Amino acid sequence: MPETQGKAVEDGFKAHWLAETLRLREALWGPLDDASESRRARAEGRGFAQRLLLRARYLAEREKLDQVVGKWAGASRAALLGLLAMGLLAGVGAALGALGDGGRSVNVLLALVALLGVNALAYLFWLSSFLIRSDHAGSWLGESWLWLTRKLARGPDAALAPRALAELLSRQGALRWLLGAVSHAVWTMAFIGALAGMLAILSARRYSFNWETTLLSPDAFVWLVSALGRLPALLGFPVPPDAVVRASDGLQALPESAMALWSGWLIGCVAVYGLLPRLAGLGASLYAARRRLRGLAVDTTLPGYAELRDRLDPSSETTGVDSAATDGYQSIVQPLDAGSRQTVQLAVLGIELPTDVAWPPAALPDGVSDLGVIDSRSQRHQILDRLQHHAARRLLLVCDASQTPDRGTIALLSELGSLAQQTHVALVSPAQAGERSQARAAAWREKLLRAGFAPEAMHDGLSGGLGWLEPPGGHDVSADLAHAQP
Known part of the structure; x- marks a missing residue:
């Protein structure tokens, strides 16, 4: 349950202290990139005040403020x-x-x-x-x-x-x-x-x-x-x-x-x-x-809190980056702890793949669930919400190695990796990419390493990634994924 993963936010003094520290920091040096943290807070919190504390805790952990x-x-x-x-x-x-x-x-x-x-x-x-x-x-x-x-x-x-x-x-x-x-x-x-x-x-x-x-x-x-x-x-x-x-x-x-x-x-x-x-x-x-x-309570009318209401307690949710990234910000993957929430066992997901890359993969092992391909913000929103509630034990992310690994893509991979116990990335090259994809593979690896992905979690081509993903017992979890869909 989301409340278990979020530890049901203890509305204690330290939580309020962290929230106030973060509020002052954002007031002095500008808002932080909090798309992932806000999403987790919306999923796990009950009410605007509790979501503020959750967001503050997750950002404080990421920025080492705690x-x-x-x-x-x-x-x-x-x-x-x-x-x-x-x-x-x-x-x-x-x-x-x-x-x-x-x-x-x-x-x-x-x-x-x-x-x-x-x-x-x-x-x-x-x-x-x-x-x-x-x-x-x-x-x-x-x-x-x-x-x-x-x-x-x-x-x-x-x-x-x-x-x-x-x-x-x-x-x-x-x-x-x-x-x-x-x-x-x-x-x-x-x-x-x-x-x-x-x-x-x-x-x-x-x-x-x-x-x-x-x-x-x-x-x-x-x-x-x-x-x-x-x-x-x-x-x-x-x-x-x-x-x-x-x-x-x-x-x-x-x-x-x-x-x-x-x-x-x-x-x-x-x-x-x-x-x-x-x-x-x-x-x-x-x-x-x-x-x-x-009687400690969050004053939601304070500057820095009131502006977050649309993101943490919206009447209708939107997608995309809520605020510009701070200078030097680097998304960091934080793998999910085993047993921290309900999981579907194995899954594969494509990230903005070109049309000449066959999907789903023909050699997809039995028991591996196909999450589709993310090509739009609405699809990204749907997949993130699905994994937020039903995380994966192993998740293979398939990316186009011929494309430039920009900040938004790396941030998305880090956010997806934080919703699985283990995450690997497979870099595939379209047939016409040729030397272009090989030249950019180094850039992919460098940015993935900076984002916290281990070298062994990166595969050149789809076959290595599918080999890692293949379940030892062949348990079919397609029904689990279908049940997990909202």
């Missing part, structure tokens, strides 16, 4: 891992900077500000960014990741992948949330590093803690320490008693138990006011991005 997107996705993951590693190291460094080497007493409030101050400002900036209508506002770490991935991209096609991703996410309202998730993830790793660093150095060194002030009274510090410790206390972190707080003015010697209380209080504040809000922001951003992408 590999470009895959490589960029890998580079973006590497860039994200790099940012996460940098965040982890930055957190460790912040912990070392806030606590010092243990040679002097640690001012607990200054250490807390050093560990939480920048994060608090960044978090408030992210929350306030929702008052601004911008996809990038409030997520400078996320923007840094996107900028880094663009720098890692090499080549014009590679640069399209991040741009297509950003535009696709922006249309769905998910870009802000994705960048926010990246930012929260980096901050989360920073706090994990800070907490790990604090636990390590507080376990390995002896620290003393105090508070200092010129203007405030001890009661102000008692209230502040109690207020900040209220939430961490719910999770089991210690809070220094009022007497310990008052005595920690740097003028009195305190027992080791008091230092342990200050250490636990500081770790609890960093965990509750630093790590937990970032984890909450990360979870909220991922949930919101996933929810917005759940």
Whole structure:
């Protein structure tokens, strides 16, 4: 069934990403020659949107855009891992900077500000960014990741992948949330590093803690320490008693138990006011991005999509090349995978043969089906549609070696070859062609090789091709072909 060969198009994120990448490429450098891909999309897709995705997938595979997107996705993951590693190291460094080497007493409030101050400002900036209508506002770490991935991209096609991703996410309202998730993830790793660093150095060194002030009274510090410790206390972190707080003015010697209380209080504040809000922001951003992408759909009114409606969802289908070929474009045959669709076993087909070439061949083996000769666009359309639904296991294409192998003929041979499991080409010469056909045989072979046909798939004359086509068991599939006709 066509739906099996087309894998029923998974309307997933990658399919939409490929479609957007292809749309941007065609908008920048002109439309691609998509006659074969559009035909397959029409046969396999249900509805215009699904056919757009199918066409994009087939063209992306042909133009290697799927590999470009895959490589960029890998580079973006590497860039994200790099940012996460940098965040982890930055957190460790912040912990070392806030606590010092243990040679002097640690001012607990200054250490807390050093560990939480920048994060608090960044978090408030992210929350306030929702008052601004911008996809990038409030997520400078996320923007840094996107900028880094663009720098890692090499080549014009590679640069399209991040741009297509950003535009696709922006249309769905998910870009802000994705960048926010990246930012929260980096901050989360920073706090994990800070907490790990604090636990390590507080376990390995002896620290003393105090508070200092010129203007405030001890009661102000008692209230502040109690207020900040209220939430961490719910999770089991210690809070220094009022007497310990008052005595920690740097003028009195305190027992080791008091230092342990200050250490636990500081770790609890960093965990509750630093790590937990970032984890909450990360979870909220991922949930919101996933929810917005759940309703992902193709906007068929976009430039580059709307123009394809006549080809992918026509009221009446036409034949011929839909758009001019790009410079240097070469059709490539892509043999059909065995078992990917229903097949008629063996078939032979003539391509624009002159009248003095007898058809069907007199020596046609039993069990080989004659598909006729393609002489017009209507016949081409009929044969392609037939093979699209009922492919051949072996297909022999018979061509006039005296004619010039132009781009259109090679493209037709490649398209026909993509509708069979194995395809060979027989080059026949009319009686009056003489040396002309021999001189052009080299041109045929060169272009067929460039199109992906193997050297052993080319035959000089019809007898060699029919010998390859002759079935070993003589099974007659004429009835299968007749049943396959629409």
